[in-house]
Each structure stands twice: as C-alpha cells, then as structure tokens.
Amino acid sequence: MTVQTEFARRSPIRTMERHIHDGLGKGQIGVLASPKGVGKTACLVQIATDKLFQDKPVIHVSYASRVDYIITWYEDVFREIAGALRTEAPLEVHDDVVKNRVIMNFKQEGTRTEQVLKSLEAMITMGRFAADSVIVDGYDFSLSSPADLAKFREFAGRLGLEIWFSASLRGEGSLYDASGAPLLLQDFLASIDVLITLHAEPDHVRLRVVKDRNHPAAGDLPLKLDPKTLLIA
Amino acid sequence: MTAKNATMRNIGISAHIDSGKTTLTERILFYCKKIHRIHEVKGKDGVGATMDHMELERERGITITSAATNVGWAGHSINIIDTPGHVDFTIEVERALRVLDGAVLVLCSVGGVQSQTITVDRQLKRYDVPRIAFINKCDRVGANPVKVRDQLVEKLGHNAVLMQIPIGLEDRHAGVVDLVAMKALYFDGAEGEVVRVEDIPDELAAEAKARRDELVDAVSMFSDRLLEAALESRVTDDLLHEAIRKGTLARKLTPVFMGSAYKNKGIQPLLDGVVRYLPGPADVANEAHDTAQDGAKVALRTDDDAPTVALAFKLEDGPYGQLTYVRIYQGVLEKGLEIVNTRSGQKVKVGRLVRMHADSMEDIVRAGAGDIVALFGIDCASGDTFAAPGLSLAMTSIYVPEPVVSLAIAAVDKKDQDRVAKALNRFTKEDPTFRSHVDPESHETIIQGMGELHLDVYVERMKREYKAEVRTGMPQVAYRETIGQRVAFDYTHKKQTGGAGQYGRVIGALEPLPGGAFEFVNDVKGGRIPREFIPACQKGFQAVLRKGELTGFPVVGVKVVLSDGAYHEVDSSDMAFQAAAQGAFREVYRKAKPYILEPIMKVSVEGPSEFAGNVFATINQRRGIIVSSVEDGLFARVDAEVPLSEMFGYATTLRSLTQGKAEFTMEFLKYGRVPSAKAEELAAEYQEKRRRDAK
Numbered sequence: 001m002t003v004q005t006e007f008a009r010r011s012p013i014r015t016m017e018r019h020i021h022d023g024l025g026k027g028q029i030g031v032l033a034s035p036k037g038v039g040k041t042a043c044l045v046q047i048a049t050d051k052l053f054q055d056k057p058v059i060h061v062s063y064a065s066r067v068d069y070i071i072t073w074y075e076d077v078f079r080e081i082a083g084a085l086r087t088e089a090p091l092e093v094h095d096d097v098v099k100n101r102v103i104m105n106f107k108q109e110g111t112r113t114e115q116v117l118k119s120l121e122a123m124i125t126m127g128r129f130a131a132d133s134v135i136v137d138g139y140d141f142s143l144s145s146p147a148d149l150a151k152f153r154e155f156a157g158r159l160g161l162e163i164w165f166s167a168s169l170r171g172e173g174s175l176y177d178a179s180g181a182p183l184l185l186q187d188f189l190a191s192i193d194v195l196i197t198l199h200a201e202p203d204h205v206r207l208r209v210v211k212d213r214n215h216p217a218a219g220d221l222p223l224k225l226d227p228k229t230l231l232i233a
Numbered sequence: 234m235t236a237k238n239a240t241m242r243n244i245g246i247s248a249h250i251d252s253g254k255t256t257l258t259e260r261i262l263f264y265c266k267k268i269h270r271i272h273e274v275k276g277k278d279g280v281g282a283t284m285d286h287m288e289l290e291r292e293r294g295i296t297i298t299s300a301a302t303n304v305g306w307a308g309h310s311i312n313i314i315d316t317p318g319h320v321d322f323t324i325e326v327e328r329a330l331r332v333l334d335g336a337v338l339v340l341c342s343v344g345g346v347q348s349q350t351i352t353v354d355r356q357l358k359r360y361d362v363p364r365i366a367f368i369n370k371c372d373r374v375g376a377n378p379v380k381v382r383d384q385l386v387e388k389l390g391h392n393a394v395l396m397q398i399p400i401g402l403e404d405r406h407a408g409v410v411d412l413v414a415m416k417a418l419y420f421d422g423a424e425g426e427v428v429r430v431e432d433i434p435d436e437l438a439a440e441a442k443a444r445r446d447e448l449v450d451a452v453s454m455f456s457d458r459l460l461e462a463a464l465e466s467r468v469t470d471d472l473l474h475e476a477i478r479k480g481t482l483a484r485k486l487t488p489v490f491m492g493s494a495y496k497n498k499g500i501q502p503l504l505d506g507v508v509r510y511l512p513g514p515a516d517v518a519n520e521a522h523d524t525a526q527d528g529a530k531v532a533l534r535t536d537d538d539a540p541t542v543a544l545a546f547k548l549e550d551g552p553y554g555q556l557t558y559v560r561i562y563q564g565v566l567e568k569g570l571e572i573v574n575t576r577s578g579q580k581v582k583v584g585r586l587v588r589m590h591a592d593s594m595e596d597i598v599r600a601g602a603g604d605i606v607a608l609f610g611i612d613c614a615s616g617d618t619f620a621a622p623g624l625s626l627a628m629t630s631i632y633v634p635e636p637v638v639s640l641a642i643a644a645v646d647k648k649d650q651d652r653v654a655k656a657l658n659r660f661t662k663e664d665p666t667f668r669s670h671v672d673p674e675s676h677e678t679i680i681q682g683m684g685e686l687h688l689d690v691y692v693e694r695m696k697r698e699y700k701a702e703v704r705t706g707m708p709q710v711a712y713r714e715t716i717g718q719r720v721a722f723d724y725t726h727k728k729q730t731g732g733a734g735q736y737g738r739v740i741g742a743l744e745p746l747p748g749g750a751f752e753f754v755n756d757v758k759g760g761r762i763p764r765e766f767i768p769a770c771q772k773g774f775q776a777v778l779r780k781g782e783l784t785g786f787p788v789v790g791v792k793v794v795l796s797d798g799a800y801h802e803v804d805s806s807d808m809a810f811q812a813a814a815q816g817a818f819r820e821v822y823r824k825a826k827p828y829i830l831e832p833i834m835k836v837s838v839e840g841p842s843e844f845a846g847n848v849f850a851t852i853n854q855r856r857g858i859i860v861s862s863v864e865d866g867l868f869a870r871v872d873a874e875v876p877l878s879e880m881f882g883y884a885t886t887l888r889s890l891t892q893g894k895a896e897f898t899m900e901f902l903k904y905g906r907v908p909s910a911k912a913e914e915l916a917a918e919y920q921e922k923r924r925r926d927a928k
Contacts, residue, residue, distance in 0.1 A: 103861035
C-alpha cells in the first residue's frame with residue numbers, strides 16, 4: 001500500500017480538507033457548484049479516488065450519465081495519478097482501487113429519493129459494501145426539493161457516510177447571491193454543510209469555499225484545476 | 234447499389250422464448266408459398282415446424298441454432314436467419330447477428346417486453362441492426378398491443394410507432410387497421426391466406442384517425458417532403474413509406490405491427506413492412522479486417538463486380554455432407570470460382586451452390602453480393618472468411634477466447650464411443666469456443682467451453698442428434714498459475730552412468746509477464762550454449778509450463794531469459810537441454826512466488842428493481858465485485874465481476890430468490906488472482922488427487 005499512502009499524503013485534497021476544517025466528515029453533505037463544463041465531475045472523481053487510495057470504499061451515484069462514461073473518468077484520473085507517482089505496479093494498485101468502488105446509476109425523473117436511498121442501503125447492507133463516502137453526480141437540484149436533500153442528510157447521518165454532490169448552475173445573468181452562494185441552492189443551504197463553487201478563469205479553474213458549517217468560509221482556496229486535465233493541483 | 238440487391242433482405246426474427254417466434258416464421262414461409270402446409274411448433278402431426286430441424290429444439294419448442302431460409306415476397310428475395318433465442322450461446326448469437334441486415338423483434342401482446350426481449354434488443358443494438366416490431370398473440374386473454382408499444386418506448390428506449398391498430402382483441406381479434414392506407418385488413422380463407430381490404434369499421438374510425446396523426450407526427454421529422462405535405466394535408470402513402478424507411482434505417486424509429494401468427498392474422502402486412510422498411514444489403518456498411526495490415530478495417534462494397542469476400546457463418550451436417558452457410562459481402566460466388574480460406578490459406582473451388590429452404594434446397598449457379606447461400610463439399614470452420622485470391626481479409630476477428638470450464642464425459646455404452654467422437658468432431662468445427670481432448674493421465678474425454686450451459690447444450694445434442702448417451706463429471710474451472718517475482722536459475726542436468734551421458738547447464742531468470750502467456754528470450758553470448766540447442770531449451774520450458782506444481786494447471790505469464798550455460802562436446806543433446814530447462818524451472822518455481830489465477834466472469838443480472846438488494850447479496854456471497862447498478866424506474870441491471878468457480882448453480886439461486894423474474898448473462902472477462910484461503914484449498918485438493926492417482 002506504499003503507493004497509495006504516498007498518494008494520499010501528497011494529494012491536494014489534503015489542502016482542501018485543511019481549509020474546510022478537516023474535511024467533510026460523516027453525516028455531512030458537501031456540494032460542488034458551477035455552470036456546466038467547469039470541472040465538477042473531475043473534482044468529484046478526484047475526491048473519490050483519494051478515498052479509494054486510502055482503502056475507503058466509495059459509492060458513486062450518477063444521474064443521467066452513462067456508466068461507461070464515468071468509468072472512463074476514473075481511468076483518466078487514475079492514469080494521471082499513476083503517471084505522477086511513477087508506480088511500478090499500476091495494474092495491482094488499479095485492481096485494489098477498483099474493487100472499492102461501485103457505480104450506481106439512476107434516472108432522476110420517475111425515481112423517488114426514497115427509492116434511491118433504499119437501493120444505496122441495500123448495497124451497503126445486503127451487498128456488504130462498507131461505503132465510507134457517497135459521490136452524487138448529475139443530480140438536478142432544480143427538480144429536487146429541500147426535503148429531498150434533507151433525506152439524503154438524514155441517511156448520511158444514520159449510515160455514517162459523507163456525501164458529496166455536484167450542482168450544475170444554469171441560466172443567464174448572475175448565478176450567485178451577494179455572499180457567493182448559488183441562487184439555485186438558496187433553499188437547500190440548511191442541509192448543506194460545505195459548499196464550494198468552481199469558477200473558470202482564463203488559464204485555470206478557481207475553487208472557492210462559500211459555506212463551511214458555522215465557521216467563516218475560507219473563500220478562495222490555494223488550489224486550482226489544471227484546465228487541460230481538470231486535475232486539482 | 235445494384236438493382237438486384239435492392240430487392241434483397243437478410244433478416245432475423247428475434248424474441249423472448251415463447252413469444253411465438255417459430256410459429257411466426259412458419260407462417261411467413263407459408264404465405265411466401267414455399268411450404269404447403271403449416272405445422273405447429275409442438276406438432277400434433279409429428280412433423281414440427283419447418284425451421285426447427287434439430288430434434289432437441291423440436292422437443293423443447295425453442296430454436297437454438299441458426300439456419301438461413303430463402304423466401305420471396307412482393308418481388309423481393311428474403312433470407313430469414315433463424316437467430317438463437319437463448320443468450321448464452323454467444324458465438325451462435327454473434328454470428329447470426331453478424332450476417333443479418335435487419336430484424337423483426339417479436340413481442341407477446343400479453344407479456345410485452347420481457348427480460349430476454351431486452352437482451353436480444355441490446356444485442357441488435359450493439360450490431361446496429363434496424364428493427365421493426367411485431368406484437369404477436371393478439372388473440373390471447375389480456376392482449377394489449379398499445380401497452381406493449383409503450384413498453385418498447387419506456388423499457389427499450391425505442392421510438393416505437395404504431396403502424397396498425399387491432400380490430401378486436403382476445404377471442405374477438407379479427408384483423409388490423411393499416412394506418413398508412415387507412416383501411417381495415419381481414420384475413421380470410423382456411424389459413425388466412427386471403428387478405429380482404431375493407432373500410433375502417435365506424436367504431437374504430439376515431440381511434441384510427443388519432444393514431445394515424447401520431448404516426449404522421451412521429452415520422453415527419455425524417456422527411457421534409459412529408460413535413461410539408463402534412464402541413465398542407467396532402468400526405469400520400471408513398472411519402473409516409475419513404476419517411477418510415479428513412480427513420481428505421483437510421484435506427485431512430487421502430488414501426489410496430491401486430492396480429493396473431495397462430496390465428497393467421499397480420500402476417501402479410503408484416504412482410505410488406507419487411508420489404509418496405511428494412512434495409513437491403515447495400516444500405517448497411519460492412520467492414521472486414523485486413524490480416525496483412527495488422528487487422529486494419531477495410532470497408533466492403535455490396536457490388537457484384539468487386540472481388541469476392543464471404544463469411545462462413547454456419548456449418549451443418551446434411552445427408553450429402555457438410556453444408557456451409559455463407560453470406561457474400563462483396564463480389565459473387567459461382568460454380569467453378571476459385572476462392573481462398575483466408576484463415577488457413579487453403580484454395581478451394583466452388584462446387585455445388587444451393588439456396589436453402591429449411592429442409593429442401595435449390596441448386597443455383599451464381600449468387601451475388603449481399604446474398605446468403607450454402608456451399609457443399611467445402612472443408613472449413615465456422616467463422617472462416619472466403620475471399621478472392623490475393624485478398625487477406627477476415628470478417629471476424631481472429632481472437633477466440635480460451636475455454637474456461639471443462640467437463641469429463643464418457644460414453645455410457647462402449648458402442649456409443651464412435652458416435653461421441655463424431656459428434657465432438659462436428660461441434661468443435663462449428664464452435665471455436667468448444668474444444669475436446671483426451672486427458673493423457675486419466676484417459677478421460679474432456680470437453681471445454683465458455684460456461685456450464687454451453688457444455689450442457691452440447692451434451693444434450695450428442696444424445697439427440699447422435700444418439701450418444703454420455704455420463705458427465707463435475708464441471709471444472711480452468712485455473713492457471715503464474716509467478717509473482719523474478720527469480721534466477723542455474724541448473725545443470727548431468728547423467729553419466731554408463732553408455733552415452735547427458736549434459737546441459739542453463740543459467741538465466743524467470744520474470745513475470747503480466748497478461749502474457751509465455752515469452753522466451755535468448756541472451757546467450759559466445760556460444761556458451763551452442764545455437765542448435767537453444768530451441769531445445771525453449772521447448773523444455775514450454776513443456777514444464779503445461780502443468781504447474783500448485784494445481785496441475787498450465788503456468789502462464791512467464792518470461793524466460795536464458796543468459797548463459799554450458800555444454801559438453803559428447804554428452805550434450807537436445808534431450809539433455811530440454812531436461813535441464815525443466816529441471817531449472819522446477820528448482821526455482823516455488824521461489825518465484827507462484828500463485829493461482831482463476832477465470833473472472835463479467836456477470837450482468839437484470840430484473841425488477843425490488844430485487845436489486847437480493848442480487849447485491851448474491852454477488853457479495855460469491856466473492857464478486859459489483860461494478861455498477863443501473864436503475865430505471867421498475868427495472869434494474871447489476872453488472873459485476875465474479876469468479877467463475879462461484880457461479881455454478883447461480884441460475885437456480887437467482888430464480889428462487891426473484892420468483893423467476895430476474896435473469897443473468899455472463900461472459901469471460903479476465904484471469905484474476907485466487908485469494909489465499911481458496912488457493913490453499915485448491916492446492917490441497919491437487920495434492921490429494923495426486924496421492925490418489927499414485928495409488
């Protein structure tokens with residue numbers, strides 16, 4: 001597991017965690033928000049990969065996207081990391097990492113939150129998949145309600161999970177309020193513990209902590225996404 | 234496109250078992266006037282449906298192997314390829330799908346989209362096959378074709394559009410309303426052979442009008458001319474046909490027909506649909522692999538004047554010898570033409586050329602591009618490509634997966650032994666994933682294949698077709714061994730006790746070769762081992778790799794680097810160096826951290842989402858890894874990677890857990906490391922077996 005520990009130690013995710021008071025934590029909900037195409041999925045996949053390298057199982061919940069497309073994301077992130085670490089046994093590390101990941105795909109329309117949570121719980125209990133975190137990508141907050149997100153949060157608390165969502169911001173004009181929180185998420189803030197927004201700059205992507213539970217938010221992080229690989233550096 | 238292949242159709246009829254596929258095929262043959270009487274599938278007259286020529290299929294009422302039958306309809310030549318309904322016979326399914334250009338998806342008006350419908354539809358999708366749907370059994374209690382159309386949309390994601398509405402359902406099912414011509418069609422005569430065209434009954438006029446509007450709406454996006462005409466209310470039948478064909482060929486539309494094959498209703502309009510909407514051979518793009526160019530893809534032309542390229546997709550034992558079904562992709566086949574089997578390089582002359590109708594045949598002298606015919610007297614394996622001399626094209630990839638399960642068989646009666654041998658010879662030719670050999674130690678006949686069911690079917694076929702009763706052992710997983718680390722060797726083989734001595738010394742290393750089988754590198758400098766003995770060294774290593782020490786299964790993933798050695802002027806020989814190589818390997822193998830590999834299968838379970846949890850549990854209990862689960866409303870699919878050794882009997886478990894509502898498919902994925910507890914168990918079993926064998 002030396003390669004894995006090495007990665008975990010050097011991971012830029014550590015920096016992110018320091019700026020949000022030791023990471024997300026069990027029973028809590030984190031949200032990454034930005035307009036389409038800025039790099040939310042890439043960030044989520046890196047957060048997940050970081051967990052996987054620490055031998056912590058992750059369930060990747062995806063709405064609307066195809067499963068093979070998500071697997072490709074993981075493969076790309078893994079290749080970048082393996083390249084950077086110059087590991088000698090990428091295949092073995094890869095297999096170790098993959099067995100800790102499950103992808104669950106749902107259609108948001110026509111699937112109630114209860115059904116999604118029921119399936120997640122079945123995976124954890126009946127499938128004996130001891131998930132540490134859940135990644136939720138492609139969830140459409142405009143089709144959701146604060147009550148739905150509250151159910152996710154209750155679920156996270158009951159099963160001891162941390163859950164990261166991505167939120168896609170759409171529309172013309174300003175997408176954010178004065179505090180920097182996305183307008184789309186205003187009604188959901190009660191159930192969101194950590195909120196980070198992504199902003200496309202000319203040569204990189206900036207990450208900004210907008211909400212950090214009851215702490216004052218850290219604002220811009222000393223981290224950015226490489227626009228080519230969309231990896232956090 | 235030549236005028237000839239524009240009037241040609243190569244179609245498959247795909248369905249969930251029990252949707253009435255065989256009955257439908259039978260009716261199609263009948264109406265095309267090729268047969269004179271309709272037989273029922275489980276024939277009361279003991280004859281059985283014409284397409285089902287295998288006894289086994291006759292008894293089960295299902296169709297397992299593919300055969301091609303030619304019929305004529307409305308000036309078109311239609312080759313019907315009988316596609317296997319079962320999902321496990323991968324090679325059979327893939328080959329059948331390979332040669333057809335369009336398909337009729339048969340659904341039961343009561344059962345609707347069933348699990349196997351989903352599977353066959355997915356296969357058709359994978360091969361980009363345009364489809365039309367036929368909702369059968371409209372005479373059954375509970376028939377609801379509109380609901381089935383909705384399921385096509387919701388469960389299969391088809392843009393399914395009703396081409397007809399039923400005139401009466403269940404026992405009052407009398408015919409259909411054609412929404413293009415806006416006429417009622419009834420099927421008269423003793424066997425429905427007379428199509429009577431009438432005005433639409435008053436009580437259906439409103440529904441017919443509404444459904445027709447739906448149809449025009451849905452298809453006008455495929456034709457600007459139709460769209461314009463629709464806006465000006467001057468839609469013609471031809472404009473509609475043209476747009477429907479366009480949408481269907483682009484796989485963006487599924488025209489839905491209906492009726493009851495059993496009650497002889499709705500078949501003729503379906504045949505009209507086949508020739509109107511499904512593609513001819515030239516409408517479909519086909520590619521071959523150029524084996525001289527590292528398998529680069531080459532586009533083929535459906536043109537009689539191009540050099541010949543044909544695929545042998547099915548072999549059959551006929552009363553006159555081996556019959557080889559071929560699809561001609563490019564050029565022609567004619568009597569006396571010289572063609573080359575691009576796999577074996579063997580040149581052959583086309584002898585007898587026939588067009589098949591289930592059990593009868595018609596001799597022909599020539600067949601053009603796009604056609605499906607059969608050849609006599611040609612020795613080849615299924616999947617071989619025949620091409621004009623000078624072409625190095627292959628229609629199928631050369632890669633054939635290694636079998637993962639084996640089974641010992643023995644003829645119950647000594648008299649049956651010849652028949653068993655004959656059957657095995659036939660099956661191994663037909664199916665490259667099925668193999669057989671005699672184990673040199675136990676002298677048992679071992680058959681190998683891609684899964685339990687795969688082998689079961691061949692055992693059944695031996696009984697039915699060859700009257701050979703066999704006893705079978707327990708299915709056995711094909712394990713492998715490999716090494717975990719580099720290890721050096723230095724071994725001298727020396728025997729000098731009277732007579733000619735033996736001497737050979739080899740020095741080098743074994744290295745892991747992940748994903749590979751065997752590699753031999755000769756690094757010997759300065760003739761320390763004379764060049765003539767190097768092949769013997771390689772041979773020695775290869776021989777010893779055939780049987781690993783842990784389990785007796787072959788050792789793979791080993792690179793042997795031979796760097797040094799020594800020889801003796803008189804006592805060195807091929808034999809001595811072979812022995813030295815084997816000795817070297819045996820001496821150091823354990824130090825190379827060997828471990829056992831097992832076949833890991835890609836398993837896909839489909840069923841109602843309420844059972845998803847149970848499915849997760851079964852995968853977990855089987856040492857499986859769940860890769861993904863996809864839930865779409867009430868339906869769920871779970872994809873997992875599970876060791877084959879844990880999958881025996883899974884069908885039964887799954888059936889009882891889900892009340893038969895879930896189904897699974899599996900195929901070989903890769904070899905993976907056996908966990909240590911299991912590895913110890915396997916090693917102990919092998920030692921025990923060796924002790925037994927030694928006694």
